[in-house]
Amino acid sequence: MSKVRPKKNKRRFSSLWKKIRGKRFFEFVISEFFVLLMKLSFRTTRWKVEGEEIPESYHREKTPFIVCLWHDRLMMAPCVWKWKKPLHVLASDHSDGKLIARIVKNFSMPAVFGSTGKNGTEAAKKLIRLIKSGEYVAIIPDGPRGPRHKPAPGVAAISKITQTDILPFSFCVKKYFRFDSWDKFIFVRPFNRGAMVWGKPLKAAELKTMSTEEALRYVESAINEASARACEILKNDSRPL
Numbered sequence: 001m002s003k004v005r006p007k008k009n010k011r012r013f014s015s016l017w018k019k020i021r022g023k024r025f026f027e028f029v030i031s032e033f034f035v036l037l038m039k040l041s042f043r044t045t046r047w048k049v050e051g052e053e054i055p056e057s058y059h060r061e062k063t064p065f066i067v068c069l070w071h072d073r074l075m076m077a078p079c080v081w082k083w084k085k086p087l088h089v090l091a092s093d094h095s096d097g098k099l100i101a102r103i104v105k106n107f108s109m110p111a112v113f114g115s116t117g118k119n120g121t122e123a124a125k126k127l128i129r130l131i132k133s134g135e136y137v138a139i140i141p142d143g144p145r146g147p148r149h150k151p152a153p154g155v156a157a158i159s160k161i162t163q164t165d166i167l168p169f170s171f172c173v174k175k176y177f178r179f180d181s182w183d184k185f186i187f188v189r190p191f192n193r194g195a196m197v198w199g200k201p202l203k204a205a206e207l208k209t210m211s212t213e214e215a216l217r218y219v220e221s222a223i224n225e226a227s228a229r230a231c232e233i234l235k236n237d238s239r240p241l
C-alpha cells in the first residue's frame with residue numbers, strides 16, 4: 001500500500017484516542033462516529049473484489065464457516081457483510097473490544113466476548129455452539145493484544161472440533177494512515193481506491209491432519225496471502241481515484 005505519513009496528526013489522534021477510550025460517555029459517540037466514517041470510506045472507495053463467490057457458495061449451501069482476518073484490517077471488514085444472516089464476531093472484554101462490539105453490531109454482527117488464547121475456553125465453547133447450530137462466525141486470530149499477525153491456537157482448534165472451513169479475508173487501499181498501536185491499525189481514508197480478497201478456503205479436513213503448529217502456520221500464511229493478493233490487485237489497478 002502507498003503510505004500517507006501525516007506524523008503530527010497521527011500522534012495527536014493516537015494521544016486523544018488513549019485518553020477517551022474506555023469511557024462510557026464517549027463510547028456511544030465514538031462508535032456512531034466511527035460507523036459513519038467506515039461507511040463513508042467504504043462507499044467512496046472504488047473497490048475491486050476477488051473471491052466473493054466463495055462465501056456466496058457457502059451461503060447457498062447453508063454451510064457454516066469461520067472468517068479470519070488480521071486485527072489491523074478490521075475497519076472495512078464489517079462493511080463487506082451483505083447477507084441477512086448475522087456474522088458472530090469474537091471480541092475481547094476489555095475497553096477496545098467492547099467498543100468494537102458496539103461498532104460491528106451496526107453491521108449485523110453480534111459480539112461473542114472472550115478470546116481464542118490459552119484462557120479463552122468459555123468463548124471457544126460459545127463459538128462452537130454457534131457453529132454447530134449453523135451460524136457464521138468471525139475470529140481475529142491475532143487479537144486482542146497480539147503478537148501482530150500471529151494466530152492464537154483457538155482458531156485452528158475450533159475449526160477441527162466443528163469440522164468448519166476457514167475463509168481468510170483481507171484488503172488493501174491506496175490512501176491510509178496507521179494508528180500508533182500494537183497492531184498498526186489501518187485507517188482507510190475516504191475517496192480512495194482499494195482491493196478486497198476472499199482467499200481460498202482452508203478445509204477443516206486438511207487442518208485436522210496437521211499439528212497445532214502446522215495448522216497455525218497454515219492459517220497465518222493464508223491470511224498473509226490474501227493481503228498480498230489484495231495489494232497486488234491494487235498495484236495493477238490503473239483506474240483514476
